[in-house]
Amino acid sequence: MKKAIYVGSLLPYTGKSIISLALASILKEKGEEVGYFKPYGKFPVLYGDTYVDQDAVVAKERLDLKSDIKELSPVVLTQDLKLKALKGKISSPIKKIKKAFNSICVKKEYVIVGGANFLADGAFLGISGYDLIRKLNLQAVIVERLDADLLIDPVLVTKEKLKDRMIGVILNRIKPEVMDYVNELIIPFLNKKGVEALGVIPDDPSLAAITMREINENLNSKIVTGEDYLDNLVEKIMIGAMDVESALKLFRKVRNKIVITGGHRSDIILAAIETSTKGIVVTGGVVPNDLILARAEERGVPVIVTDDDTFTVVDRIESIFGKTRIKEPHRVQRGIELVKKNVNVNRIFE
Template identity: 30%
Template structure:
């Protein structure tokens, strides 16, 4: 069996896929072949439906037939990494289970946990791997996947595989999660990559925090700054989450939104505010035509109208001229803003421009020589 490396995190959406992309390309450039998979799938493209998170997919209730998952069970993240790195199909490792309400319910009703047999079953997926290294992306946290026998700790023990953690850094209190992981994983935890660090704090963390973590048995392979681009969300994803009507520019829904602005002030204040922002989604009432037109003249990726009333023809015409998607929602402004804020940093890395940026981020801020030496790939 090929050598195996697990990429995990203490919390969901910490940047695992970005690290997988950057590390895999680094290895490829050194002539080291890589396979990639997710033992527990979390995002699938289901027949006849748009892409959706498996965690939000509706499943069959007890006694139902359940959803028809694709075969082989290739997670969307795995497929995207494979396409981006041009991996042949045989280097994409199928998932064993899907994290979804229906599968969790079925597991719960079984009444028994068979972690060792589940991991052993997944191990058979790796028996045919012909690459130098198999990289596996674990579930979102240390506990996620326990019901399936496919949590990070269960996989590390069952596959006897080393682990790298990608960790969202806030301040020194963030260390508690890492210490818990160290306690759970023991010597299998090779090191961590700190992610989403405030850019101006990166030098301080490299100078002070990294050596301190090393003394605690937590080698730091990199300190990556927070990126608005990697946290961004497409207009299409916002429209899906909001259940919005797309009034115009349906062919521009791939635009990336990095910031959110609320058009609730007078037009002069709004224009000054909008000039300071970039790649915005602007949320405003359907009756505020003055704000809407001002937003279109700024760095606006989409304009979202709340409340009752149809957009005026001059507004639609100007939006079409500037190729800015116009969305209309039934929710009030507060609810709309809450949905959008939840989306930032909680979407998957499925855009080429994000992948390119992830390559550069990992290349500039991570040093993997100790890892490669440990794996015998130096």
């Protein structure tokens, strides 16, 4: 085997799962024998008769991997495991992980190792990212976002810890407005500190988008029109409680949004469907009149009705926003495109 690369991050939801899968897919396209390994997962899903990590399931299908899913995802955090570990009733699962890893590596040129939420994850089991990189002898690629200060402190600390095991950092989800700042200040600074920037990937709201179907399932709401458009992808939430003039001004500025409003607010609903809106949630259980629903249908905007109040609806949608997993194929495809375009892939694999 040439190289095993751990893709980790210091914050959750940096886009690390998609980037892992993208790297593996790119290698596969090049005709390399590539493996995938998710030593420790935090999102258990039932696969066959066993609970494994969701990323591993997607990777197995997407990369057409022959390895047993139990090897691809040897440890996944369940309530039961958590309790046992806290009570000291089990020993570290590191052996299990090592064994699975060795089996995965057979006949592979490269193995991409997907990290958990962030590097420290799993420390209580003795299998944090830091532990695994050392014990499995991995090279690490760190995926980071910038915080509000436009700083990368955690990256520097990690570099100190991982030293040469860290290949470099991919800065992901960078807003176009701060791109110049990143290129002119952050990257030269990182270089000076011995951290190589492997790529800067611009923010792509479509990756964080969720479908109207997901929202509708999450809200337990009723679809009153636009059933054919539930695959519409929503990127932002807006609330329509203001007067229509202000609403229109605000609505025009936000693309691919969902608008939450009351059923009696025909004006808000019309303002929403005149602008880039992918769906409307009507709260309070009042169904808008037929004329308005006809307009929504005409424009391909699904309208769903719930008895809940606006705050509850926002809270529920927010809870799934930006935290979507990679199971939807359009996300992986887009991820591959972005990585190919913006990341120095050869450097990672050399």
